[in-house]
Amino acid sequence: MSKVVKFGGSSLADAKQFKKVADIIKADEERCYVIPSAPGKRFGDDTKVTDMLYHCYDEVAGGADFAKSFAPVRERFNGIISELGIDLSLEDEFVKIGRNFASCAGRDYAASRGEYLNGIILAKYLGFTFVDAAKGIFFDNKGNFDGDITNACLGAILDRTPRAVIPGFYGAMPDGSIKTFSRGGSDFTGSVVAKAVKASLYENWTDVSGFLVADPRIVANPEVISVITYSELRELSYMGAGVLHEDSIFPVRSANIPINIKNTNSPQDAGTLIVPTGTEPASKYLITGIAGKKEFSVISIEKDRMNSHKGFMRRLLQVLENHGIFPEHMPTGIDTVSVVVNSHELEHQSEKLTERLVEVVKPDHFEIIDGLALIAVVGRGMRSAKGTATRVFAALSHADINIRMIDQGSSELNIIVGINEKDFEKAIKVIYDMFILSEQAEK
Numbered sequence: 186m187s188k189v190v191k192f193g194g195s196s197l198a199d200a201k202q203f204k205k206v207a208d209i210i211k212a213d214e215e216r217c218y219v220i221p222s223a224p225g226k227r228f229g230d231d232t233k234v235t236d237m238l239y240h241c242y243d244e245v246a247g248g249a250d251f252a253k254s255f256a257p258v259r260e261r262f263n264g265i266i267s268e269l270g271i272d273l274s275l276e277d278e279f280v281k282i283g284r285n286f287a288s289c290a291g292r293d294y295a296a297s298r299g300e301y302l303n304g305i306i307l308a309k310y311l312g313f314t315f316v317d318a319a320k321g322i323f324f325d326n327k328g329n330f331d332g333d334i335t336n337a338c339l340g341a342i343l344d345r346t347p348r349a350v351i352p353g354f355y356g357a358m359p360d361g362s363i364k365t366f367s368r369g370g371s372d373f374t375g376s377v378v379a380k381a382v383k384a385s386l387y388e389n390w391t392d393v394s395g396f397l398v399a400d401p402r403i404v405a406n407p408e409v410i411s412v413i414t415y416s417e418l419r420e421l422s423y424m425g426a427g428v429l430h431e432d433s434i435f436p437v438r439s440a441n442i443p444i445n446i447k448n449t450n451s452p453q454d455a456g457t458l459i460v461p462t463g464t465e466p467a468s469k470y471l472i473t474g475i476a477g478k479k480e481f482s483v484i485s486i487e488k489d490r491m492n493s494h495k496g497f498m499r500r501l502l503q504v505l506e507n508h509g510i511f512p513e514h515m516p517t518g519i520d521t522v523s524v525v526v527n528s529h530e531l532e533h534q535s536e537k538l539t540e541r542l543v544e545v546v547k548p549d550h551f552e553i554i555d556g557l558a559l560i561a562v563v564g565r566g567m568r569s570a571k572g573t574a575t576r577v578f579a580a581l582s583h584a585d586i587n588i589r590m591i592d593q594g595s596s597e598l599n600i601i602v603g604i605n606e607k608d609f610e611k612a613i614k615v616i617y618d619m620f621i622l623s624e625q626a627e628k
């Protein structure tokens with residue numbers, strides 16, 4: 186049985202972190218497949234190598250000299266190599282990257298080199314085989330991840346490679362060019378590799394001791410969630426809990442492989458175990474976690490006897506689809522409908538969209554309101570308990586926070602509230618206090 190271990194950028198930010206990573210891998214010989222991110226921040230206002238590479242690409246595209254723009258990246262990698270004391274030179278790789286920049290290999294190619302180069306260093310340091318993700322992770326012609334081909338090819342390669350380092354974040358298009366996943370995508374690569382090798386466990390090593398009930402940048406010292414289901418995790422990560430990329434549960438979920446989130450800087454901590462629904466113990470608190478995101482807008486439509494206008498919703502959704510806008514939520518009243526969308530999807534097209542909607546759905550009143558934040562309160566425990574919503578609303582109302590939207594999924598796994606962006610942090614804190622601190626006090 187093998188385990189797949191993914192290390193995030195902060196876990197591989199410098200040589201000191203590389204040593205911790207090697208100790209972790211060597212402590213368990215089942216840790217056979219390693220997914221590195223690019224070196225992340227070493228201190229608060231440091232720059233991640235991925236961001237340095239995007240910057241370098243933009244400079245070179247604007248006419249700057251490659252060697253000069255690439256120098257800080259080169260220094261960062263050479264610094265790690267020399268501090269680790271390994272016999273490795275990346276100079277030929279740097280030259281190749283320069284050539285590929287010149288032949289317009291693209292922005293994704295540029296960004297992916299952080300993981301690629303870090304993978305070469307880590308493989309050398311561990312004595313593992315380096316397997317380029319472009320050889321086993323594939324996208325289709327439309328740029329969508331191709332799970333079937335990837336699973337077959339990567340599975341075959343890793344079958345004959347007992348210990349390997351596979352860089353995260355990228356794969357290859359059918360024409361061989363490099364494409365990356367969205368930011369934070371090494372988590373997804375780890376999940377894909379875990380599925381391909383039929384791992385017993387996918388360990389995701391980061392800089393916190395597990396999935397926390399709330400974002401630690403908002404709530405001081407939040408509780409660690411010891412066990413969470415894939416479905417709960419999906420809700421929380423989709424709603425902004427940045428620990429795991431929102432798509433990373435899909436490959437492992439279909440193969441029933443648990444994920445363990447662990448802390449590279451405190452490996453003895455148990456972390457968070459993510460398991461399929463049906464195998465989880467009862468949750469410790471009524472809620473499992475709280476997450477949220479800012480920058481939503483509400484398209485608010487009023488029309489008398491809306492329900493009697495045949496095809497009203499279809500026409501409305503069609504206009505939105507034609508503008509590339511995907512509703513996040515759609516709370517409805519008898520004569521009203523509010524469509525909550527990501528504000529960035531409206532950028533540069535609010536006026537055109539308004540015109541078209543007025544023309545097609547002929548509303549009595551129409552308005553687009555910006556500045557909405559959404560907060561999701563998630564928990565498998567709320568299915569069997571009454572009064573969860575009441576407590577969310579009470580917490581917000583005591584804090585004088587106006588609720589602008591409410592939505593509860595039919596799975597009864599979450600309650601979503603829309604509030605003004607300015608109240609975002611305060612709302613998360615008071616919901617945390619209401620459910621976690623007060624339940625702790627009762628225990």
Ligand code: ADP
Nearest residue numbers: 193194195391392393396397399400426427428
């Ligand atoms: P990595 O570089 O290891 O991939 P990330 O920065 O992507 O790590 O994710 C870990 C960070 O996610 C933490 O340092 C923390 O600031 C942030 N975070 C946001 N919400 C949560 C949460 N609910 N639990 C734990 N960490 C969270």
Ligand code: ASP
Nearest residue numbers: 222235354368369370371
């Ligand atoms: N290095 C990439 C990023 O910064 C991918 C990752 O870290 O998962 O987004």
Ligand code: MG
Nearest residue numbers: 193369372428
């Ligand atoms: Mg991450």
